[in-house]
Amino acid sequence: MSKNLDFVKFDKVDKSYDGKVLVVKDLNLDIAEGEFITMLGPSGSGKTTCLMMLAGFETPTNGEIYLDKNPISNIPPHKRGIGMVFQNYALFPHMTVYENLAFPLKVRKFQKDEIDKKVDKALSMVSLSGFEHRMPGQLSGGQQQRVAVARSLVFDPQLVLMDEPLGALDKNLRESMQYEIKHIHESIGVTVVYVTHDQSEALTMSNRIAVFNDGKVQQLSSPDKLYEEPVNSFVAEFIGENNTFAGQVTNMSGKACKVKLNDGTEIIANPISVKSNGDKTTVSLRPERALINTKEKMDNNFKGKIEEVIYHGDHTRVRLDLLGNKEFILKVPNSSANMDIKMGNQINVSWNSHDARALDPK
Amino acid sequence: MSSETGKILTTDGIPLEVSLKKAERKNKIKAFLLVAPLLLFLLITYIFPIGDMLMRSVDDKMVTEMLPKTFKSMEKWDGKELPPEEVFESFYFDFQKLVEEKRDGKLSTQLNYTKNGFKSILKKLRRKAKNFEEGNYKEQIMAVHKRWADVEYWRAIQRRAPAYTSQKYLKGIDMYKNEEGKIVSVEEDRRVHRILWLRTLEIAFFVTLLCFLMAYPIAHLLATLPMKYSNLLMICVLLPFWTSLLVRTASWMILLQQQGVVNDFFVMIGLVADDNRPEMMFNKTGTYVAMTQILLPFMVLPLYSVMKTISPSLMRAGKSLGGTPFVAFWKVYFPLTIPGIGAGCLLVFILAIGYYITPALVGGASGTLISNQIAFHMKSTLDWSFASAMGLMLLAGVLAIYWVYNKLVGVDNIKLG
Numbered sequence: 001m002s003k004n005l006d007f008v009k010f011d012k013v014d015k016s017y018d019g020k021v022l023v024v025k026d027l028n029l030d031i032a033e034g035e036f037i038t039m040l041g042p043s044g045s046g047k048t049t050c051l052m053m054l055a056g057f058e059t060p061t062n063g064e065i066y067l068d069k070n071p072i073s074n075i076p077p078h079k080r081g082i083g084m085v086f087q088n089y090a091l092f093p094h095m096t097v098y099e100n101l102a103f104p105l106k107v108r109k110f111q112k113d114e115i116d117k118k119v120d121k122a123l124s125m126v127s128l129s130g131f132e133h134r135m136p137g138q139l140s141g142g143q144q145q146r147v148a149v150a151r152s153l154v155f156d157p158q159l160v161l162m163d164e165p166l167g168a169l170d171k172n173l174r175e176s177m178q179y180e181i182k183h184i185h186e187s188i189g190v191t192v193v194y195v196t197h198d199q200s201e202a203l204t205m206s207n208r209i210a211v212f213n214d215g216k217v218q219q220l221s222s223p224d225k226l227y228e229e230p231v232n233s234f235v236a237e238f239i240g241e242n243n244t245f246a247g248q249v250t251n252m253s254g255k256a257c258k259v260k261l262n263d264g265t266e267i268i269a270n271p272i273s274v275k276s277n278g279d280k281t282t283v284s285l286r287p288e289r290a291l292i293n294t295k296e297k298m299d300n301n302f303k304g305k306i307e308e309v310i311y312h313g314d315h316t317r318v319r320l321d322l323l324g325n326k327e328f329i330l331k332v333p334n335s336s337a338n339m340d341i342k343m344g345n346q347i348n349v350s351w352n353s354h355d356a357r358a359l360d361p362k
Numbered sequence: 363m364s365s366e367t368g369k370i371l372t373t374d375g376i377p378l379e380v381s382l383k384k385a386e387r388k389n390k391i392k393a394f395l396l397v398a399p400l401l402l403f404l405l406i407t408y409i410f411p412i413g414d415m416l417m418r419s420v421d422d423k424m425v426t427e428m429l430p431k432t433f434k435s436m437e438k439w440d441g442k443e444l445p446p447e448e449v450f451e452s453f454y455f456d457f458q459k460l461v462e463e464k465r466d467g468k469l470s471t472q473l474n475y476t477k478n479g480f481k482s483i484l485k486k487l488r489r490k491a492k493n494f495e496e497g498n499y500k501e502q503i504m505a506v507h508k509r510w511a512d513v514e515y516w517r518a519i520q521r522r523a524p525a526y527t528s529q530k531y532l533k534g535i536d537m538y539k540n541e542e543g544k545i546v547s548v549e550e551d552r553r554v555h556r557i558l559w560l561r562t563l564e565i566a567f568f569v570t571l572l573c574f575l576m577a578y579p580i581a582h583l584l585a586t587l588p589m590k591y592s593n594l595l596m597i598c599v600l601l602p603f604w605t606s607l608l609v610r611t612a613s614w615m616i617l618l619q620q621q622g623v624v625n626d627f628f629v630m631i632g633l634v635a636d637d638n639r640p641e642m643m644f645n646k647t648g649t650y651v652a653m654t655q656i657l658l659p660f661m662v663l664p665l666y667s668v669m670k671t672i673s674p675s676l677m678r679a680g681k682s683l684g685g686t687p688f689v690a691f692w693k694v695y696f697p698l699t700i701p702g703i704g705a706g707c708l709l710v711f712i713l714a715i716g717y718y719i720t721p722a723l724v725g726g727a728s729g730t731l732i733s734n735q736i737a738f739h740m741k742s743t744l745d746w747s748f749a750s751a752m753g754l755m756l757l758a759g760v761l762a763i764y765w766v767y768n769k770l771v772g773v774d775n776i777k778l779g
Contacts, residue, residue, distance in 0.1 A: 055678075055682055056681075056682075057678055057681075076681075076687075077678070077681040077682050078681045078682070078683075078684050078685055078686050078687070078689075078690070079684075080682075081684065082682060083682070083683075084678075084679065084682040084683075086675045086678070086679055087675070088673060088675060090673065090675040090676050090678065090679035091679075092676060092679070092680075092694055093698065094697045094698055103680070103683055103685070103693070104683035104684045104685075107683070107684045107685045107686075107689055108684055151683065152683075155683070155684065161682075
């Protein structure tokens with residue numbers, strides 16, 4: 001099966017509500033058929049607006065959206081055939097679970113026995129068989145969520161949009177629902193566009209993640225690349241934890257550069273978005289990439305003072321005062337070798353220059 | 363723990379139930395004292411007057427007490443021919459006693475309700491009775507006026523013998539107990555009340571319908587507009603609500619009269635000829651227009667409070683699942699507003715059915731309602747028992763509507779806000 005690589009295509013889409021501020025700026029985004037793509041970003045970053053434009057509840061101010069190569073700006077929502085899961089589920093409270101699921105089939109004039117079959121199938125997919133005659137109010141949050149997912153899939157749409165569907169659930173339920181939605185996606189191969197502000201949700205579920213900020217896609221890549229190789233300091237900050245050093249590039253040499261920090265020390269970093277000497281930069285380093293008292297040979301070695309130790313069970317978080325950064329965080333696995341971590345102690349911290357990414361200044 | 367007796371005891375050995383009651387008694391008394399003023403108020407201003415009305419509407423003791431001897435002697439009379447001398451005699455003595463106590467006027471009013479023509483013959487009897495001689499009262503009374511020799515009038519007196527009567531209720535629906543004691547309708551040209559009842563129901567129904575048709579879109583707009591606009595609109599809806607009812611009705615009179623603003627406008631745009639201005643006042647049209655406007659907020663507010671709770675994402679869900687805007691509205695939105703519709707319609711209908719001031723002022727002859735008739739009997743004819751009877755019939759009607767409504771929609775589904 002040859003996959004359609006631009007099943008959904010945002011082509012130079014702008015959106016403004018008041019004619020003064022652009023909520024979405026020049027968005028270009030291709031979504032492949034069968035992909036699970038997540039729009040991730042802080043609130044107000046334009047991700048939900050993009051979803052609403054795709055669903056047809058908002059119209060682009062400029063540009064066009066294509067669904068399977070057809071422009072859809074002039075097609076009303078009910079003719080787009082896109083399934084949607086809403087933030088608060090939006091189950092019809094006066095209908096039973098069965099009637100909720102049958103609604104999209106009835107308006108499409110399916111036969112009664114066909115409706116029964118499809119509803120059965122959709123409910124068993126979310127393991128809610130036997131709940132047909134319950135009212136939504138009689139279901140728990142997680143069950144309502146599953147009904148909403150089943151309803152968005154019951155009429156076999158090619159594209160399903162999910163607008164922060166797990167936002168109202170508690171942590172455990174949210175995690176199990178993440179896997180469940182992921183498995184459903186894998187088993188039926190539907191294209192999913194998922195909106196969330198929860199980065200762990202995005203990282204666990206998606207094929208690709210589009211990080212939104214300020215109306216623009218900051219980075220579009222697979223979850224591992226996004227985490228390991230952020231292209232700018234917003235993404236580095238937003239995804240996962242991050243230690244930063246502000247400084248100035250002093251010596252560019254191909255795959256490495258020297259960065260002079262504000263306190264005068266020089267560190268070696270990996271130049272990502274710096275071009276030449278004198279560029280201001282923010283160096284980003286993931287906490288788990290810095291090691292203490294290691295025997296491995298690494299090209300950055302410094303001494304820091306332990307300011308705070310927070311016990312987390314399987315690991316300990318250590319806050320250091322390192323190179324003028326009092327918020328330097330380390331994650332230390334709980335093993336007998338690291339028992340000497342005490343407040344006030346001086347320890348050696350080392351990392352590879354490859355992991356210290358010199359990004360744009362904040 | 364005393365598991366043997368099955369009763370759970372507290373640590374002090376008192377049964378738990380007793381201890382619980384004791385602990386809650388204080389709260390119960392407190393709660394009762396807090397609601398007691400309202401309870402008392404309701405008893406005095408609501409329950410008691412309604413009870414009194416009920417008594418008044420069936421009470422017919424007045425005549426019974428005024429003519430005790432007459433009714434006693436009438437017990438043997440079969441009512442076919444003129445009563446025997448004995449009846450005339452006791453009537454004479456009863457009447458003389460009333461004249462002495464100066465209560466004969468009341469008797470004549472009461473008897474006149476039963477049959478027209480009593481007033482004048484009683485007045486005449488009073489004048490002539492001074493010169494009556496002892497014995498043979500039948501002859502002497504019959505000589506006063508020829509109606510005293512008419513058996514119909516004596517039957518009319520006899521009909522007032524029971525202490526309680528359903529006559530006022532029958533009168534309320536244009537029926538009466540005829541001479542043979544059968545319940546029959548009055549002649550067609552005298553059936554005023556039935557027309558009024560039907561008109562009241564008709565006007566209340568159409569006012570409710572008009573209110574619903576106009577309030578639904580407004581309420582929807584109110585519920586969906588952003589806060590700063592919806593507040594303004596809400597004030598526009600409520601402003602008339604805060605204006606005096608009389609002022610509003612009077613302004614409708616100014617607007618709707620034949621030389622009024624609305625008619626002037628119609629003439630100006632050439633819709634009607636100047637010498638052929640439509641009458642919109644002192645008829646049903648006036649009542650419809652004014653009552654609909656006045657009762658509109660009672661429909662808007664319950665609808666609004668229900669619509670406010672309906673998440674806009676439900677309509678979106680309906681559309682995204684393939685429903686046209688109309689299907690999404692009809693299958694998703696509309697069913698969810700039914701509690702508000704029920705509350706609003708019930709409220710407006712019940713208010714409309716007993717409406718008084720507006721129809722009295724703008725209704726004219728063809729636009730008045732049953733409540734105006736009740737007021738008429740309260741103030742003009744002073745037939746309070748008839749007014750009470752009609753008031754109670756109205757109350758019963760409202761309760762019946764409520765009951766029907768409960769069967770159809772379910773009172774639990776009402777949402778007033």
